[in-house]
Amino acid sequence: MPQTRRAFIRTTGIGLLSFYVAGCKLELTPGEARQQDIPFQVLQVEQVRILEAFGEVLLPGSAAAGLAHFIDHQLNAAPADQLLMIKYLGVDPPFTAFYTQGLAALNDTAKSVHGVQFFELSVDQKIALTGQIALANPDGWAGPPAPFFYFVLRNDAVDVFYGTKQGIESLGIPYMAHIEPPSRWGE
Amino acid sequence: MTLPTEKVDVVIVGSGAAGSAMAAKLAAGGKQVVILEAGPERGNRDLISSGIWARRLKWNGESVVEDGENPVGHVFNAGYGIGGSAMHHFAVWPRMHEEDFEMRSLYDRGLDWPFSYADLQAHYDQVQRESGIAGDAEKEIWRPPAEPYPMPPVPRFAQGSVIARGFDKLGMHTAPLPLAVTTREYNGREACIWDGWCGAGCPIGALANPLIIDLPIAFAHGAVLQANATVSRILSNVTGEFVTGVEFNNEAGETRQLMADLVVLAAFTVQNPRLMLASANDKHPSGLANSSGTLGKFIMSHSAALVYGLFDENTSCHLGAVGGQLVNQDGYGKNTHADAGAFGSYQWMIAQAVKPNDLLGMATTRPDLFGHDLHAFMQDAAHGFAGMTAVIEDLPLAENAVTLSSTLDRFGTPLARVTHTTHAQSKLLWQAVLEEGQAVFKAAGAREVWTGPQAAMHIMGGTIMGQDPAHSVCNTYGQAHDIPNLVIAGAGLFPTSAGVNPTFTIHALAARSSEHLLNHWNSIVQ
Ligand SMILES: Cc1cc2nc3c(=O)[nH]c(=O)nc-3n(C[C@H](O)[C@H](O)[C@H](O)COP(=O)(O)OP(=O)(O)OC[C@H]3O[C@@H](n4cnc5c(N)ncnc54)[C@H](O)[C@@H]3O)c2cc1C
Ligand code: SF4
Numbered sequence: 001m002p003q004t005r006r007a008f009i010r011t012t013g014i015g016l017l018s019f020y021v022a023g024c025k026l027e028l029t030p031g032e033a034r035q036q037d038i039p040f041q042v043l044q045v046e047q048v049r050i051l052e053a054f055g056e057v058l059l060p061g062s063a064a065a066g067l068a069h070f071i072d073h074q075l076n077a078a079p080a081d082q083l084l085m086i087k088y089l090g091v092d093p094p095f096t097a098f099y100t101q102g103l104a105a106l107n108d109t110a111k112s113v114h115g116v117q118f119f120e121l122s123v124d125q126k127i128a129l130t131g132q133i134a135l136a137n138p139d140g141w142a143g144p145p146a147p148f149f150y151f152v153l154r155n156d157a158v159d160v161f162y163g164t165k166q167g168i169e170s171l172g173i174p175y176m177a178h179i180e181p182p183s184r185w186g187e
Numbered sequence: 188m189t190l191p192t193e194k195v196d197v198v199i200v201g202s203g204a205a206g207s208a209m210a211a212k213l214a215a216g217g218k219q220v221v222i223l224e225a226g227p228e229r230g231n232r233d234l235i236s237s238g239i240w241a242r243r244l245k246w247n248g249e250s251v252v253e254d255g256e257n258p259v260g261h262v263f264n265a266g267y268g269i270g271g272s273a274m275h276h277f278a279v280w281p282r283m284h285e286e287d288f289e290m291r292s293l294y295d296r297g298l299d300w301p302f303s304y305a306d307l308q309a310h311y312d313q314v315q316r317e318s319g320i321a322g323d324a325e326k327e328i329w330r331p332p333a334e335p336y337p338m339p340p341v342p343r344f345a346q347g348s349v350i351a352r353g354f355d356k357l358g359m360h361t362a363p364l365p366l367a368v369t370t371r372e373y374n375g376r377e378a379c380i381w382d383g384w385c386g387a388g389c390p391i392g393a394l395a396n397p398l399i400i401d402l403p404i405a406f407a408h409g410a411v412l413q414a415n416a417t418v419s420r421i422l423s424n425v426t427g428e429f430v431t432g433v434e435f436n437n438e439a440g441e442t443r444q445l446m447a448d449l450v451v452l453a454a455f456t457v458q459n460p461r462l463m464l465a466s467a468n469d470k471h472p473s474g475l476a477n478s479s480g481t482l483g484k485f486i487m488s489h490s491a492a493l494v495y496g497l498f499d500e501n502t503s504c505h506l507g508a509v510g511g512q513l514v515n516q517d518g519y520g521k522n523t524h525a526d527a528g529a530f531g532s533y534q535w536m537i538a539q540a541v542k543p544n545d546l547l548g549m550a551t552t553r554p555d556l557f558g559h560d561l562h563a564f565m566q567d568a569a570h571g572f573a574g575m576t577a578v579i580e581d582l583p584l585a586e587n588a589v590t591l592s593s594t595l596d597r598f599g600t601p602l603a604r605v606t607h608t609t610h611a612q613s614k615l616l617w618q619a620v621l622e623e624g625q626a627v628f629k630a631a632g633a634r635e636v637w638t639g640p641q642a643a644m645h646i647m648g649g650t651i652m653g654q655d656p657a658h659s660v661c662n663t664y665g666q667a668h669d670i671p672n673l674v675i676a677g678a679g680l681f682p683t684s685a686g687v688n689p690t691f692t693i694h695a696l697a698a699r700s701s702e703h704l705l706n707h708w709n710s711i712v713q
Contacts, residue, residue, distance in 0.1 A: 058557045080227070083242045085546065088263035092250050130557060151554055154561075155544070158551075162565060163239050163544035171543060171569035173505045176382035178390045181237035 034066045041076040042096055043068065046117075050103045053119035055157045057126045058150075062157035065167075070160050071099060085155050089148075098144050102153070105143025106133070112140060190413050190445070195219045196712075198433055198447035200418045200462070203271020205676035205693050206453030207397035207405065212701035213451075214408035218708075221411045221445060223435050225454070226268030228414040231398060234274075234388030238545035241387035244268065244275045248417065249596040251457055254606040255587065259488045260643040261605065263546065265455055269414060270388075270397040272455065273690065277385050277510035278367040278394045279536055280320050280691035282311055284519060285331050287532070287685040294521055296530070297485070297583040298682035301654045301663035304331055310695040310702075318395040318694065321370040326362035329516040338370045342381065346502040346573050347512035347538040353631025354515055354537075361513040364536060367395035367691070368508050383540030385509040386547070394508075413437075419600045420466050421450055421673065427470020429713050430673045436598050448712035449704065453676040456486070456646040460589040460679065461603035463650070476667035482660050483589040485648040486607055487684040490617040492533070492577035493639030494624030495552045497567060498632065504541050504549075504572045511575070513537035518620065519686060521580075529616035531580030532686025535624070539574055552639060573633070577620045578644065580686040582610035589649050609641070617641055645689050650679040664703040665696065672712050674700065 040048060051071065052063035074084045079093045086095050106129075110118040114125055121129065132138055133146035143149060161167050165175045196218040199206045206222055214220045225248050235241070246265035253261060266272030286293055288300040288307075312334040322336035340363030343351070351361045368379045369392075379393035392399045402412070415438035422431045422444065432446035452459045460483040464474040474482045515535040517523075522530065542548050549568045556564050587608065591601035609617070621638050628636040652675075653659025656668035665680055667673040676697050678689040685692075704711060 059561055060559060061562075080247050081243065083239050085242070087242060088245050088260070088546065090253060090258065090260070090262075127558060134555065134557070150557075154554065154557055155546075155551060158544045158548070158561075159239055162550060163237070163542075163548075168543055171565060173543070173569055175236075176380075176384070176505075177236035178382070178384055179232065179235045181235050181240050 032066070034064065034069050038069065040068070040072045043072045043075070043100075047100060047103050048072075049119045050107050050117070053126065054103070054106060054130070054153060057130045058154045059157035059161050062161045065160040067157055067160045071156060075099065085159065086152050089152065098152075101143040102149035105141050105146070105149070109133070109138045109141060113138070190411060191219070191221060194432070194446040194448070195221050196447065197221070197449045197451060198223060198445050199451040199453055200433060201225075201271060201452070201454035201458070202269050202397060202402070202412055203266060203453065203455060203677075204273035204276075204397060204690050205697055206451065207270070207273075207401035208694050208697035209451050209453060209676050209701055210405035210410050211401035212698060213704065214405045214410040216701065216705040218705070219409065220405060221413065221447070222405070223416040223418050223433065223445070224269055224412060224414045225417040226266075226414065229269045229274070231390040231392070234390040236382075236384040236387050238387065238542050238548060241275060241545075244388060248458070249600070250602055252592045252594070252602055252604040254604055256608040257488070257490070257641060257643060259457075259486065259605050259607045259646050261457060261646070264488075264643060264646055265457070269402070269412065274396050274398065275386055275388045276396070276690060277508065278690075279364060279510040279688045280367040281365050281514065281516075281534065281687040282331055282333060283685045283687055283692055284329070284532070286521065287683065290683045294530075296683065298651065298653045298658060300682055301652055307695050307699065308332060310698040311691065313698055314691065314694040318367050318400050319369055319373040319376070320365055320367050320691075321363070322365035323363045327365065327514070328360060328362070329519055336365070338373060341366050341368065341370055341508060341512055343512050344381070344503050344506040344538070345500070346504045346507070349498055349500060349502055350537050350573055350575060350627070350631055351513060353627040353629070356630040357627060359515055359517050359627070361515050361537060364511045364514040366508055366510050368510070369393045379508065381507050381540070383505055383507060383509055383542065386545075417598065418454065418462060419598045421452075421462055421475055422446075423466070423468060423470070423475065423670070427468065428670065430475070430670055442598070449672050449674060451674045451676055455677060456649050456679040457589055457603050457605055459675055459677065460649040461591065461601075464589070464591050465600045471669070476660060476669040476673060478669050479657055479659060481585075481651060481658060483649050484585045484587070485583040485651050485682065486587040486589060486605060487581040487583055487647045487681070488607055488643040489581055489645045489684060489686075490579040490609055490613065491639070491642040491644040492579055492617050492620045492624060493552070493574070493642065494621065494628055495572070495574045495637050495639065496628040496631070496633030497635040498571040498573055499634060501570050502573045504538075504574070507538065507540040509540050511536040511539045518623070524616055524619035527615050527619040528612065529619050530612040531582060531616045533577045533579045533616060533620050534686055535575050535577050537575040539576065541572065541574060543569070552637070573628070575624060577624060578686055578688060579613060579617045579620060581613045581684045583648060583683055584608070584610055587648070607643070614641070645678065647678040647681040647684050647689060650675045651682040652680045653682055665700045666711070674704065676700065
């Protein structure tokens with residue numbers, strides 16, 4: 001039977017990210033996970049630093065919104081539960097190699113051009129390199145096609161920042177859910 | 188619901204638009220029906236209003252290898268689980284036009300459909316009453332002969348009015364978009380509230396999806412649905428003249444068989460021919476029912492022509508249904524853009540409700556922007572964004588096909604490989620239509636106009652129907668020419684793609700086919 005709107009809002013509350021810390025299951029939004037320094041399941045510390053630095057260039061505020069925890073959590077989820085946009089962009093799961101190889105290629109490019117890691121570049125250097133990979137593979141790039149990597153990561157950043165109730169409402173657009181998504185996402 | 192172990196009247200593979208429609212009609216006609224669905228069980232309360240969470244509704248079955256210059260985008264364009272893609276489809280339900288049924292006779296393209304529009308009209312009308320379509324028959328000047336719509340048209344919000352101004356200025360016509368969405372209470376279903384969450388699945392029953400329309404009827408007549416049941420093979424008798432049932436794998440990974448008098452394949456355009464090819468045997472060495480050699484061939488996918496603009500006035504672009512508010516079919520005649528070397532039909536779906544993120548979201552329309560420029564664009568777009576999409580006919584090509592990959596899935600069945608390159612004249616049509624769309628937006632007063640890449644929308648063909656068994660897989664009722672108790676349902680039957688969305692026609696075909704099967708049951712099954 002169809003459900004009424006009110007009935008749905010009462011019956012929701014599922015779907016927060018689950019993290020196991022010291023044997024306890026915590027349910028947090030990506031933003032909250034970042035604030036609480038929750039350990040990562042798939043990504044290494046250095047990969048997180050590159051990812052967050054790249055996210056900040058792609059969409060400032062996305063690191064604080066929990067971009068790295070969002071991606072890390074999704075990479076650790078069963079394929080049926082994965083919510084990354086890459087799943088319908090012609091790449092077969094698992095997607096971990098796509099992310100880790102792309103981040104490594106980005107970092108290697110920063111090192112070969114500027115002699116430092118991506119997250120150590122100046123803001124202008126990061127922006128220039130991002131603009132470059134948006135258009136073509138830089139020389140020596142050894143990862144997924146650079147413009148595609150840029151496209152996917154940019155959309156992940158948009159998901160975390162603007163794809164939540166808080167993000168949509170930050171644009172002055174009412175969320176108007178039939179069924180509320182995980183209520184604290186991005187809050 | 189317990190799955191029968193004895194032979195049943197009908198087994199249906201897939202619970203999407205086509206499978207559910209066939210199940211409702213055949214069960215209501217007194218047949219014992221079992222539906223096997225590869226994906227998970229799902230109810231209205233699983234339809235979370237979020238572009239991110241909606242990705243759970245996308246195809247999550249066995250991988251599909253994609254090939255060709257214009258891949259069909261299978262994961263985006265296919266669904267998984269109860270209701271199939273139809274659970275999150277946008278419910279734009281126009282009819283095909285009379286000339287679409289005679290592509291060979293009138294234009295020397297593809298194949299004629301094995302019947303005319305007049306033969307299908309009563310079924311369109313029946314489905315329209317049952318599912319409920321909102322529209323304005325008078326304003327839709329291009330509409331073929333049809334009963335008036337049972338519901339008043341969808342409302343026009345600011346985005347629709349802004350874009351309609353451009354069409355008006357160019358002397359073009361717009362009408363309310365025909366949508367299988369309730370504009371008032373309809374058969375106990377609530378009216379739509381125009382919040383733009385259709386792509387995440389409409390849980391209030393306003394949009395005609397299988398959970399709302401057909402599955403309740405099927406269940407009320409005793410049909411049984413088994414989720415997490417992936418069919419991997421179709422079984423046939425020793426002479427190869429009949430199919431006898433299917434082999435499937437359940438959630439526990441166990442292989443089971445279910446015998447049936449009639450097998451209906453409704454596993455969507457790619458999986459249907461894959462299963463038939465993978466079920467080859469000594470009587471059907473190149474795939475079940477493939478004596479014509481056309482099984483898997485003539486895969487088509489509409490190109491989407493995407494036009495966007497920014498306006499100074501507030502467009503309220505978050506309001507409405509995701510399908511859109513208005514339609515324009517002025518260019519439906521096959522030769523509208525012949526001077527550009529193009530051929531085929533198209534229609535504009537105008538003023539789609541849009542969210543900030545996801546593949547069809549505002550941010551994705553400007554992939555070149557990042558950083559503070561992207562934030563600035565998002566703020567701007569939230570107030571003044573507008574968009575429209577044209578559905579471009581894809582002319583059939585034999586080399587666009589589903590074949591079997593050499594890679595096996597976890598059950599030992601070869602994966603599907605789908606090769607698709609848009610026909611050269613369809614591509615020229617896409618380009619010409621993009622020009623037209625930009626002219627409309629400029630005439631409407633957009634301060635910025637841009638377009639999106641060629642994107643695939645809807646997948647059709649591969650098990651085409653026709654009069655001649657030498658050139659088609661199925662007959663006029665979807666029965667395989669070679670095996671009368673093997674029936675295909677869905678857009679895989681379409682010999683040509685037309686320039687409109689397929690699902691209304693899928694339903695009309697299912698109504699026509701099931702009526703025939705019930706009326707001739709004893710001569711069809713053994
Ligand atoms: C985002 C989106 C928007 C759309 N909007 C529109 C629109 O506005 N108008 C329109 O006309 N059309 C639209 N469509 C297309 C529409 O969804 C399809 O035309 C329609 O759903 C096809 O019906 P079907 O039953 O053939 O396939 P589906 O509805 O996809 O159902 C097929 C089912 O078969 C199951 N299956 C597959 N393989 C197996 C197997 N081996 N064993 C068991 N089960 C299996 C699948 O899991 C699935 O549930 C849209 C599609 C998408 C993705
Ligand atoms: S816009 Fe209407 S049809 Fe779409 S989800 Fe909302 S209520 Fe349902």
